[in-house]
Amino acid sequence: MPEFSTTIVTLFNKRTAQDQGGLLSGKDPTEVNTNDPIRLWIIQVGIIVATASFLSLGLRKIRQPKVIAEVLGGILLGPTAFGRIPGFTEHIFPQDSRPYLSLVANIGLCLFLFLVGLEIDAGVVIRNARLSASVGLAGMALPFGLGAALSYPVYKQFIPEDIAFTHFMLFAGVAFSITAFPVLCRILTELKLLDTTVGIVVLSAGVANDIVGWTLLALSVAMVNAGSGLTALWILMVCVGWTLFLLLGVKRALAWLARKTGSIENGPTMFFMTVTILLVFGSAFFTDVIGVHAIFGAFLAGIIVPREGNLAIHLTEKLEDMVSIIFLPLYFTLSGLSTDLGLLNNGITWAYTVGIVSTAFIGKFGGCTLSARFAARFSWRESGAIGSLMSCKGLVELIVLNVGLSAGILTQRVFSMFVLEALILTFATTPLVTFFYPQECRVRVAATGANFNNVSDGNEEERSSGRIPRETEAGLFKTRFTVVLDKLEHVPGMMVMAQLIQQSIPAIPTSDDNVSGSKKSLMRLKSAAPSIEALRLIELSDRTSAVMRSSAAESILLSDPLLSIFKMFGQLNDLVMSTALSIVPYDDLSQSVVDNACDSGSEMIMLPWLSSSTSNDNYLLENMTVSPRNPPNNPFEALFRTNAPTDKSAALHSQFVRGVFACAKKDVALFVDQSTPGMFIGSSHHIFLPFFGGPDDRLAVDFAAQLCENPKTTATIVRVMRRDSEVPIAPVEAAHIGEEKGAVEAHAELTIASVTNTFPDTVYGHATTETRLQSETADNIIWSRYTSPTHTSVYPSQEALKRMEFRELISPIPLHAIIAAANEEIEAVKGKRMLVLIGRSRRLAVESHSKEMKVLMDEHGHVGSEVKKTMGDVATSFILARCGSGVIVVQTAANQG
Structure with a gap:
């Protein structure tokens, strides 16, 4: 018994002695300590993740998948670039620390292959087997054959004779024929091809390709690990038996457990997650001990997880962040440490590298393109897009190459050649697809009908078939x-x-025969x-779950x-x-x-308009207004306010709305909900429309007339005209305007200059005499059409006109005057929801309200600049005054007005 106590005390003393000192006592934190490797491991993880994240920021701008950044980051941290810095590899990635990196990376790799298995849905292959079978078969057979053919000269030139040629040939064929299904899914999603015929064929062919590829990889590893052909056969048979056991037995038990624990309805429970993780590593352990790589067992575990209730997606959400942030970059860095592009240092090596890249691309692209064109009857553009997508390699080929490197089949020089090939083909996928299959050529799957009962992206076919009537293009009303x-x-x-x-x-009624055809x-x-x-x-x-x-x-x-x-x-x-x-x-x-x-x-x-952003703006109006008339009690209060809102969604949402305004080819209506808790909400509405003029305001009048066709909707339309006068707004306001006139004008010019390059539709145009006269003429025409309708008017109906009231308002301060009129209207129509309908008037407008807006903001509070840029001055003034239970801001189509 004393011996046990002595041993325990010795262990604790040893641990305490190891923890003494550290950085403050002059120790090097990068020193390898095999008993406590956490310090150096954290340094390595920090450098790896930071490098991959930094590269992904730039590559995202050219629509490249994140795997490109991770692979490049691994190569840069290896002997190709940073490894040439004296002392870098010895201090950051010393040889003694790599087993710990390898352990964590392979744990992450098993989890990643489990996520890949979760992504694969065999139902996609079954539903689209007719068209995808030929593409998938050609995308495997031709590249495998070309890879096997090219493997012979590569083997003679670069591979030692103690490695069997059949092993190298099989690995080369698998590397040439495999497709990176996870990266392929992300590219299809980012290019918005998932609902096209091309996307569905590639997705189903990629699933089949992936399954066959992993099976061939398992066969390759079994052959390498087997001492004889009979042993390889036994390994293969045991692997097939394990696969059948998982698919036929464990899959049903897992589905029963998911239903029993309520994981299908409410997401995976803790117990179900525990069982699943144990199954992943148990399957990986079994396939590893029988002579097949552990990743194959993890992949099989992902395939058998039930798909009901989006359970696979929920499982992915629980695991993907740690896998994608930590584990995969570690794995790619280990690949990069084994990749030395400096070994490609002579002409014969580069000749073979070019041959590998060319052969791999020709095999995949050519086989899939020709099969899609002649067997599946796709067009040449669609066939080219299918071939480009199927030639994507990504991280799946890198996994295959790393397996070959760890098995001793590939040398570092050949490994570097194949890594460069995978990087080039993955990088070229997105540009090639964009070239072969631009937006205007895409054919999307119909919402109804059999598979590939498709319609064109263009609307001409729909118009000719009668689904979109040509009469609606007149813009008088909308259906x-x-x-x-x-x-x-x-x-x-x-x-x-x-x-x-x-x-x-x-x-x-349309029974009158005397009515003309139009x-x-x-x-x-x-x-x-x-x-x-x-x-x-x-x-x-x-996240992977978003792609799923x-x-x-x-x-x-x-x-x-x-x-x-x-x-x-x-x-x-x-x-x-x-x-x-x-x-x-x-x-x-x-x-x-x-x-x-x-x-x-x-x-x-x-x-x-996001309701939280509206409440945030109201908070700013009520609590954060600092003006000459409302100074803070404490000069530090505005800087150190503890209850200031932290919601940043208003700015993000306004950027989204402004983006729609900027590129919309259709009319746009933005609804800003200003209702408050306890406010009466009925089914009757009253529209208040201030008509200043311009194309957006003319659209607002037409839209108000259409809304008044509803018997429960009435409208008051006020034509507002500015008439310059010496009558001051108020003594304070007039003085304020006089003092800051130059500052306001300079601020307006600065604002226009600052946003014109980004959002050309969000600034007032410079109205010439011609445009002003044209706009005023159009304003007068539409005003007379509604205020003095002829007996031949078809639209709006007489009933709608009876529910519309038209007024005129002339004032030197139009925004103040129209807000006052709106407040009077609210009192007059109690019992109805009062909505303010306004033209955005930030494009082709003939009048600016920037000076009066400055006064309004001093009176009511300073609203965020994003609100003003998004909605325009008139709408912003109603939001500042909190007038009405809602504001509708309309903008006419870009090709109208």
Whole structure:
């Protein structure tokens, strides 16, 4: 017993002695300590992750997948670049520390292959087997044959004779024929090809290719590890038996456990996650001990996880961050430490490198392109895109190469040659696909019908078939709307807009034979109910689960809570409604909305303003106003305010809205919800429209007339004209204007210059005499058309005109005057929801309100600059005054007005 106590005391004393000192006592933190390697490991991880992240920032701008940055980072940290710095490798990546890096990296690799297995859905292959089978077969057979042929001269030139040629040939064939399925999914998603015929064929062919590739890799490793052919056969048979055991037995048990624990309905429970992780590493252990690499067992574990209830996606969400942030960069750095491009130092080596790159590309691209063109009957452009996508190598080939390197089949020189080939082909994938298959040539899968019952991206085919009537292009009224939903807070505001446009088209009988044909067509269209497409917008992040969600678009359309709420609202209110889904990177959100509106034939895009941003602006108005008339009690209060809002979503959302305004080819309506808790919300609406003039205001008048076709909607339209006068706004305001006139004008010019290059639609244009006269003439025409309608007017109807009141208002301070008129209107229409409808008037406007806006902000508070840039001065003034329960800001299509 004393011996045990002595041993324990000795161990603790030894541990204490090791922890003494450290950096402060002069110790080198990069010194290798095999008993306590955590210090150096943290340094290595920090350098690796920082390098990969920095490179990905630049490569993301040219739409390259993150794997390119990780591979390049590994190569730079290896002997190719940083390794040539004296002392770098000895201090940061010494040889004694690499086993610890290798252990963590291989744990991460097993988890990554488990995630790859989760991504693979065999149902995709089965559903599209007819068209994808030929592409997948050609994409495996031809590259494998060319790789096997090229392996002979490479073997004679670079591989030692103690390595069997058959082993090297098999590895070369697998490396040439495999496709990087995870990287392929991300490229398809980022290029918005998942819902095209090309994307579906490539996805299903890539799944089959991946499964066959991993099987061939397992066979290769088995042959290398076997001492004889009989042993290899036994290894292969045991591996097949284990695979069948997992697919037939364990898969059912795992599905039963998922249902029993409620993991399918509510996401994976802790117990289910524990069982799954044990299964992953248990399967990896078994395949490793029988002579096949551990990654194959982890891959099989991912395949057998149930797909019901998006369980695979939820599992991915729990594991992907640690795998992608820490484990994979570590693995690629280990590959980079074994990659020395400096070994490619003579002509014969570069000749073989060029041959490897060319042969690999020709085999994949040529085989898949020709198969898609002649067997699947795709066009040459589509076939070229399929061949380019299938030639993507990515990290899967790197895994194969690392397995070959660790097995001693590849030398460092040949390994470096193949790594360069994988890097070049992956880098070239996105540019080649963009070249072969631009946006205007894409063919998308129809929402209904059999597989590959497709429609063109263009709208001419839809117009010719009658799905989009040509009469709607006149712009007098609108029947097709796109409603954007991306957050739960947006749903109430979009419900208000949907309720507004309900029954906004009058039903006019068409039985009169004396009516002309064009008028009959107009009447028939006006008798149709408005249709709404609810567009669910989801930002595509760097996470694997986001890519998996984009692949499972059909299930998301059926189960998404936002769409479910909005669809139920539509059913209860008899709205004609359809749904759509768009999962794209943040930079493409605005363009995605515009593209979806064009594809669906929508005539107006309806956007919500995030309610949290509105409340944030109200907070700024109430609590953070600092003006000459309202100075802070404490001069440090404005700087050190502890309860200041931290929500940054307002600026991000305003950038998204401005992006839609900038590139929209359709009319756009932005709804800003200003309702407060306890405010009366009824089904009747009153529209208050200040008409200053310009194309956006003219659109607002037409839209108000259409809304008044609904019996529950009335409108007051006030034509506002500025009349210069010596009457001051108020003594204080007049003095303020006089003092800061020059500053305001200089500030306005500076603002215009600063934003013109980014958002050319968000600044006032320089109105010439010609444009001013044209705009005033158009304003007078539309005003007289509504205030003095002729008996031949077809639209708006007489009933709608009875619900519209027209006034004129002349004032030297138009914004103040129209806000006062709106407040009076609110009192007059109590019991109705008061909505302010305003033209954005930030493009082609003939008048600027910047001086009066300065006064309004001093009176009511300083609203964020993003609000003003997004909505325009008039709408911002109503938001500053908190006038009405909602503000609708409309902008006419870019080619109109």
